[in-house]
Amino acid sequence: MEDKKKAAIANDPKKVFGRSPDQHILNVVRESCQEAFNLPSFETTLQTIKSHFFDRNYDAVFQNPAHLPVYSARYAPSRALCYYHLFLDHPVLMKTLEGPSTILCIGSGAGSELAGISAAMVHANPVLKVKKVKKSADKEKSIKGAAKAEVQVEVQAEAGAEEMSKDTSDTKDNDTNGAAEDTTLGMEKLTVTSSEPTQEQSAEASAAAVTKTKPKKPKANKHQVTVVMQDYVDWSRILEPMETVIRSRMVLGPERLQCETEIGNVLDLSDSLLERVAKADLITFMFVLNELFQDKKRTMLLVSKIVAAMPSGAHMLVADSAGSFSNLKVGERTYMVYMLLDHLKSLEIVYQDDATWYRCPPSLTYPLKLENMRHFVRIYKKL
Ligand SMILES: C[S@@+](CC[C@H](N)C(=O)[O-])C[C@H]1O[C@@H](n2cnc3c(N)ncnc32)[C@H](O)[C@@H]1O
Structure with a gap:
């Protein structure tokens, strides 16, 4: 040869990947979350998480360490698949995976971004x-x-x-x-x-x-991609085993994939966060922005500071629920959260979709029901 x-x-x-990249990704998530599947309290913990989500009490979901493995096992698989396909669909995102590059993922402790982006990296050959x-x-x-x-x-x-x-x-x-x-x-x-x-x-x-x-x-x-997983809680119990499984099953050595974590409330706008932003080629906000907008004032400030600190030519990827969860009430009017970003003068909209579905193919197997996701997508470029 x-x-x-x-x-x-x-x-x-x-x-x-073998015959099915999607199934391979699910297998990676399942293997990474084995600890959660072994928990006798899995189902009751999941019900507690769901009821906190229903009340939009996000701190109650994420600030309890016992919830984290269960959250990942339940929500990371379909998100990972969705992000994998999102990257594959957009050459501008795939380009960042050729490296050298840094991807800063805000609110990414649960591992969906790590699994989805790593899988897409296998194609950015x-x-x-x-x-x-x-x-x-x-x-x-x-x-x-x-x-x-x-x-x-x-x-x-x-x-x-x-x-x-x-x-x-x-x-x-x-x-x-x-x-x-x-x-x-x-x-x-x-x-x-x-x-x-x-x-x-x-x-x-x-x-x-x-x-x-x-x-x-x-x-x-020269082809190293650094993925920085930023979050306000310590997800190392999930991310460390996931990184090990990904390295092994997706054949990604440290010369290709570098994993870093940054723990802190993103709304605190720490110097270290802004330094990360200034070095990032891509910043992602995947299913986190509408949570952050619970605190409108601080999130508006966060967005403006992050956009100001982004290097010219860097990209921002935002995806979140296309439904009322992403509504933002300002005065008497209701907007979708992306509208705020769309109007920022220093961001060019590279791609926009106000509502799209990611549907998990029925042939896939996973220990839990996989969720189809209706979401909006924005890719912006800093001018
Ligand atoms: C709905 S989950 C989305 C997780 C992940 N991005 C995904 O797509 O699966 C929101 C994530 O944001 C984190 N988070 C929430 N508020 C945050 C904040 N103020 N600063 C940093 N992370 C935050 C949570 O810990 C959680 O990991």
């Missing part, structure tokens, strides 16, 4: 770019051996060969439809056989590799 094909295996969606690097390298005939060595270094950096083969060895016994075995095989062969230069080329290559490998080191992270 050619080098480029072997390299591509690591991030080949078919190899990673930077390894394919190796093809171009190889072609141009091959043109340099006088440094043939060196070029091969360079491609090999490039391929390893792109695919994170070491991480991948380590990660996939964990997945062999699990539900990846045989993909893990192929992937490991591919990556092992990649490092061993990607160049077989002649003796002369070998000498040139090793000299060139020594000199070329060092300055190339930063390139190992």
Whole structure:
């Protein structure tokens, strides 16, 4: 098999997901939430959560640590699927997943964003770019051996060969439809056989590799996507196992996916939050904005400060209920929360949909009923 094909295996969606990406994502969430499913009090806790939602008492939902695993197990699966498809549908979002980039996800402790974005990352395959690097390298005939060595270094950096083969060895016994075995095989062969230069080329290559490998080191992270999960409660009990499962089942090593958390009330507008905003390529508000608007004054201030701190060219993704939950009463009039953002002069609307459905395909299996989601979507660009 050619080098480029072997390299591509690591991030080949078919190899990673098997036949059904959606089912694979659900399996990842289910495995991450195993602790919750084992709770004898699962059903009663879920009823308590639902009644707090009904009363719009969001603090009562999220400020009780006992609720968090149950909340994730119930709400993260369909949201993760919805966000996965949302990213796939929008090239501007997929572009951020090629890296290097930072995605700041406000109110994302429950893990839906982590699962959905990570799954979409598998499709944002930077390894394919190796093809171009190889072609141009091959043109340099006088440094043939060196070029091969360079491609090999490039391929390893792109695919994170070491991480991948380590990660996939964990997945062999699990539900990846045989993909893990192929992937490991591919990556092992990649490092061993990607160049077989002649003796002369070998000498040139090793000299060139020594000199070329060092300055190339930063390139190992050139496709790294940092996902910052911001939330006002500590969801590490959910996010840590989920990250482990994602790394293993979606074959995403730390050179590709970096996970960070930021704990604090977003409405406090801390310096550290604004620093994160200033560095972000994409900021997401997924099913959190209407909750925040319970405190209109502070949320208006939050929005204006965040938009001011966003770098020019950065994007903001907002999705939330398309129903009355997203109503915002100002004086005698009622608006949808996105209307406030739509009118901000420094934001350009890149995409808008006031009401769309994400419907979970009936063929999918999960221990709980999956929820179809009617929601609005906005993608803005900071001018
Ligand atoms: C309805 S959940 C949505 C979770 C997630 N974004 C999703 O789509 O599944 C709202 C999330 O926002 C968090 N949250 C609520 N108020 C917040 C605040 N003031 N600051 C930061 N996070 C907050 C909650 O802890 C919870 O994780």
